[in-house]
Amino acid sequence: MIKKAILSSGLFKTIFAAIAISLIWANTANAGNGSSSFVPDELLVQSKAGVPEKNVKETIKRMGADIVDEIPQLRVKQIKVPAHALEKVKAALSKNPQISYVEHNYIAELTLLPNDSYYSYQWHLPKISAPQAWNISTGSDAVIAIIDTGIDPSHPDLASKLVPGYNFYNGNTDATDVHGHGTAVAGAAAAISNNSIGVAGVAWNNPVMPLRISDPSGTATYSAMASAITYAVDRGVKVINISFGGNSSSTTIQNAVNYAWNKGAIVFASAGN
Secondary structure, rough: OOOOOOOOOHHHHHHHHHHHHHHHHHOOOOOOOOOOOOOEEEEEEEOOOOHHHHHHHHHHHHOOOOOEEEEEHOEEEEEEEEEEHHHHHHHHHHHHEEEEEEEEEEEEOOOOOOOOHHHHOOOOHHHHHHHHHHHHOOOOOOOEEEOOOOOOOOOOOOHHHHHHEEEOOOEEEOOOOOHHHHHHHHHHHHHHOOOOOOOOOOOOOEEEEEEEEEEEOOOOEHHHHHHHHHHHHHHOOOOOEEEEEOOOOOHHHHHHHHHHHHHHOEEOOOOOO
């Protein structure tokens, strides 16, 4: 699904934490083992460059659809369509010369995390030579965006490292974890380390931006994921982690990753367990 995730050697000391996350959860033989389901009454629509906004809105309205959200950086609109007419509207918009593409708003699922709590159980750290890397760097002030279920703001290994984030599920700034997965991912990336409690993160010094995209059960739409990527990039984040899986490709997600890449950011995504 995501084509561009290549490390620039000049960023090694800043972002080797994200590399670790990618290695821990990535399995390049798999495309992900999430569901291929989608929101039954929503579509993602990208207009062609240069098409007036008024024309796009009129086209969508003629289809009997409503715009419920958008990602302006990608010229993508999230539209609400009567479920019974979804495929008909999708086909009609796909043929419209003012529209680049139309796709379902797919749903991604969390990839599994181990629940080990102490450093002695963190087999992955020696596996990726983290102790040797710590002799070179224990991280920097570069923010790592964790696009997930939120992060527990009271967690002793993370509380002092969090920067303001956003909740794309509820549309507010409360990015508190509603599941536990996001807190665990953030801990793997950047838990305060060498402090005699909890676990050791890979990047001891890096701040973390919590971006919640999921509902309480841990599922998230591709539109929320793309919005979170562009949100982080527009705020200067250069390292973005997404530990979700889905087996449906998405032009919207690819465009969001391209947007990040073109602004010097790198997106790491899990590829199965």
